[in-house]
Amino acid sequence: MPATGAAASPASREASGWGPRGTTGTTFASALAFEDIHHAYGAAETLHGVSLAVRPGEILCLLGHSGCGKTTLMRIAAGVEPQSRGRVLINGEEVAGPARFLPPEQRGVGLMFQDYALFPHLTNRENVMFGLTRLSRTAAAEVADQILARVGLGAYAADYPHSLSGGEQQRVALARAIAPRPGILLMDEPFSGLDSRLRDDVREETLAILRETRATCVMVTHDPEEAMRMGDRIALMRSGRLVQHGTAEDLYLRPVNAFAARFFSEVNEFDGIIRGGRVDCPLGVLPFAGSAPLADGTAVHVCLRPDGIRLLPAGEGLPARVISRRFIGTVDLVLLAYPGSDRPLQARLRPGDQVRVGADVGIAVEERDVLVFAKSSPSH
């Protein structure tokens, strides 16, 4: 039997590493598809026709603000919540829909929720063994110990979850979710309970483990940076609908509307009119990043990322005045006043760029940071 961890405090153990990479064991990844999913809690519809296909072996991050329906979609995939319309398919076969409803335990889906949901009266080993019902007890204990070793907690298999830190409980929950080698792993805000000091390490090791298992993974998050770090693709949701899905570059560089643009960075916003392939806005006539062709005279909503503003000597570019400057570590946040607007422009500049509050400057903008959306399009 492995030794118990009673001697070391959770805090001192947190620094200890994870187990050797490449020892997780692999699974056969499954494809998961949602087809026109509708759902209501009582009278209020929470999902309004979500269609999304997750490819075998990919990590898809489901991103959106609190309450947009991410968890509900996960629960429908797992089979713990029925949809009111639409179908869920695993490897092309209906698991929830008009023709059939497979219970959760027959879907080959692993779950890991935000609160870890470990059983307090079971040891860490017994928690991991919980889903291994097809194996003998001895074989299940062996698998559990191997996976606990992979997450760096082999020595604490006989301890109870309450003696572990939050970060360690997260690792036990991960071990429990992957132990039965599910074809699909559903993770709901798996890192939200961790402090920022631990989160990067846990994210990186979790990613390594997911790659090792090769399971298809849907991970819920409300943090765009986390989605970009973890996801092969991102599906952005708003109020029960899918707004856009694609790679991090697709969503960041080519957002389909202002909501998507705002989700990934702060933006300065103006009204504008298309003129000769450029946009005429209070900052001047600017070139902008790719969008569907827009006819001359189209009224548009313009989003300018603060990172896309460069300062020039006074007399060059567009005239502006520095009204405040705040050092926030990797960048300086600078507010600029410019003619024709009483709303200041926010810029993020490299620290060290010589800007004095009150100085007259010129500004130039990067084309890739000017995003333009027709006002007639939904959620411009």
Ligand SMILES: Nc1ncnc2c1ncn2[C@@H]1O[C@H](COP(=O)(O)OP(=O)(O)OP(=O)(O)O)[C@@H](O)[C@H]1O
């Ligand atoms: N059991 C329930 N009964 C009634 N309404 C619910 C229930 N669970 C969720 N809701 C509502 O359904 C909507 C979608 O909730 P859901 O938990 O799916 O969103 P979410 O995007 O996962 O949010 P969060 O990030 O806060 O978990 C919300 O408006 C929520 O208040």
